[in-house]
Amino acid sequence: MAKTIEEINEKIRSGNVVVFTAEEVIDLVRKKGPRQASQEIDVVTTGTFSPMCSSGAFINLKQDKQKMKLGGGWVTLNGVQAYAGLAAADIYLGATALPDGDPRNNNGRRGRFRYGGAHVIEDLVQGKQVLLKAEGYGTDCYPKKWREQMIGFDEMNEAVLFNPRNCYQNYNVAVNLSDKPIYTYMGKLNPRLGNANYCSAGQLSPLLNDPMYRTIGIGTRLFLSGTEGYVAWHGTQHNPNVPRLENLTPRAGAGTLALVGNLKEMDPKWLRAVSFTGYGVSLSVAVGLPIPILDEEMMRFVSVSDADLKAPVIDYSQFYPTGEGKPKLGEVTYAELKSGAIQIDGKDVPTGCFSSYQKAREVAEHLKSLITDGRFFLSCPVSPLSGPAEEQGDLK
């Protein structure tokens, strides 16, 4: 019999809710079948911990006695420029922003990108103060033209993490067919298929467990780096219209989520700045999405294992940057990727990942305990995410 989210929340309230992680549930559904399992299980938790460059924070600064208009001016935090094209006291600090004077990639030398916007965000979450420098042009109502002081969360009315794109539903496996090493957002790729890098929690990944966006939509409450966050919108580049497998999971990057949450409540354990040599700065956040088991179909969706999920192998030396050459070198399952090596053109290629499966497990377990303890309730999406276009017909 089908369940509603309200009925599941009632079970959470009464302490009778049955929660499994998306990893634990695989064997159970195999043993009991999706119909029986769907009657026994109420919620399945997913998790992911991975870098995503499309991240940043909206900050509203408390004014001094003499007020200042930052909008249209110039603002840095620890030397990293924030976007000031907003109101008098609002700024947006992007994760990939770099300080002036960072050598970047220069004269053939690969940048190290040791400090950027994501590091400022991490410093703030760790409770540190950062140096604000701001220049405005002064108005009758906002006369102050220069402000320089150490600030932390106490000096901000709001600090909100707003990531325009997170939780990519599946992603490329990156390799390098050329004769020299390349440095990409998928890490260092050694020449002649020296290594293959992927970036997904696979069977624990949120959108791979709700492939058609039946329960995850705008307004869905989730665990975001130590606090409650929400799906604000579909993420940028959300593209449900990609080829799918029999189990309806996409065979390439597809859906994405825009996420929002209170940065002031986040935990440094679950939010980390990253530096990609030769590429730039990025931010890793922890996301845990609960999936309500409304019926047998949802039970089937969340029971996918790494062996049931496939990702495309893409050459980042030619096809990805230029669009020239072979679009796809093959397709591999997450089970193969997680075994430590995949086969491409008869060659064993060692694999590495940027999405921590160990952390993804921790996130899913943590969210499970929050729900079991009655500290986290599920929400009905206010509006669904767009799914595959119907006119496309059979997506398989």
Place this chain on the structure above:
Amino acid sequence: MNTKKVVLSFPPGTVEDPIIYHLIMDYGLMVNILRASIDAGKQGRVVAELKGDDNQLKNGANFLESKGVEIEPLTEEIRHIEERCTSCTSCVPLCPTGALDVDRETWLVSHDADKCVVCLSCVDVCPYRAVTAHFQ
């Protein structure tokens, strides 16, 4: 026979001199180069294992110093900072000896110093800067 792991710093102007060749041919040392680089200012750095008897090692060191090459012992090598590591595994395929490896049950990454040859492949690729090289 003794083995010493060293970091050799070559001053500008010596990079076209076949110093390692002389170390092998004239001083009888076995040289296993673990890493070598030349920067834009034509200064070179070689991380190597030198193998020979005490006399050979001493004479080889004197020769290097006569060429202006600085010798530093390689002591602490690679440090894996566990509290910074997220066990993402991006370093694992790039570690040639399996010193950095992941337990595929727990998915925790660990570093085995006995297997590490200080090739420094991991240092540049860890996005969390959880592996660092220490030469002293």
